[in-house]
Amino acid sequence: MSGKGSKQRPTDKSKFDVNYDRIFGKEKNDRIVRTLAENFKDKKMTRKVDTYEYESLETCIQTEQVPPSEIAELFTDKAFYKWYAKRNF
Numbered sequence: 256m257s258g259k260g261s262k263q264r265p266t267d268k269s270k271f272d273v274n275y276d277r278i279f280g281k282e283k284n285d286r287i288v289r290t291l292a293e294n295f296k297d298k299k300m301t302r303k304v305d306t307y308e309y310e311s312l313e314t315c316i317q318t319e320q321v322p323p324s325e326i327a328e329l330f331t332d333k334a335f336y337k338w339y340a341k342r343n344f
Contacts, residue, residue: 295330304335
């Protein structure tokens with residue numbers, strides 16, 4: 256006789272993944288990044304991002320390894336902002 260709760264209930268994997276991200280913050284981070292991007296895209300450029308850094312920075316932003324203050328500074332580079340927005344917004 257197996258113990259109570261030893262077998263996982265049948266679940267819809269795709270629904271589970273969507274709800275997990277909704278509950279635990281992936282969309283919250285996306286909203287924060289988008290808000291920062293919209294607010295800082297027209298500011299004077301304070302930091303130029305090299306094109307070879309674009310993809311690695313994108314990954315770091317999406318995995319919350321970059322603090323919001325630095326994200327805001329990155330989005331003052333219009334070329335990086337356009338590239339990032341095209342791929343993520």
